[in-house]
Amino acid sequence: MRLFLFLLTAVIVVSCNTGFDGDNEALDTATDWAEAYFNCDFKDAATYATAESGKWLRFAASNTTEEDLKLVNGGATVSAADYFTIANDTLRVVTLTVRDFLKATAVGAPAELQQEGRFLVTVVKRDGEWKVRMEGLPRSEKQSRD
Numbered sequence: 001m002r003l004f005l006f007l008l009t010a011v012i013v014v015s016c017n018t019g020f021d022g023d024n025e026a027l028d029t030a031t032d033w034a035e036a037y038f039n040c041d042f043k044d045a046a047t048y049a050t051a052e053s054g055k056w057l058r059f060a061a062s063n064t065t066e067e068d069l070k071l072v073n074g075g076a077t078v079s080a081a082d083y084f085t086i087a088n089d090t091l092r093v094v095t096l097t098v099r100d101f102l103k104a105t106a107v108g109a110p111a112e113l114q115q116e117g118r119f120l121v122t123v124v125k126r127d128g129e130w131k132v133r134m135e136g137l138p139r140s141e142k143q144s145r146d
Helices: 002-016 023-038 042-047 051-062 066-072
Strands: 077-085 091-103 112-126 129-132
Touching: 023 042, 023 077, 023 091, 023 112, 023 129, 042 051, 066 091
Parallel strands: none
Antiparallel strands: 077 091, 091 112, 112 129
C-alpha cells in the first residue's frame, strides 16, 4: 500500500512538473552508473556515485567472483525508461531497464544471469553534479500485471 501511495504521489508530482534543467544529465548519470555497476566495473561505477555509496560498491565487489566476471563478460545493457522528480530540483528517481545482468542469489553462492530487470535508482545533485545515491544494493522491482 505504501508503494502504491508513493508511486501515486510521484505521478502527480511529475504530471504537475514543467521540467527542471538537468533531467538529461540525471538520466545519463543513472545510465552510465548502471552500465558500469551491472558489468561489475565497480571502480567506474564509483565515479557516478556519491561518496557514501562507496560502502555498497565495495560490498558488491567483494562478493563478485572470477566466475561471475566470466559469466557477465561486459554484456549487461541498460536503458533509462523514465524518471520522476521528488520534492525539488536536486533529486530524481530514474527507472532503468537492465538486460543480461548478474543476479546474486545468496552470499557465497554463484550468481545467475538474469535476462531483464527493472530498477529504481535515486540520483541527487551535489556541487552541481548528478550522482547516484545507493542506500543498499540494487533490487529488481516486480512488474505490475496491469
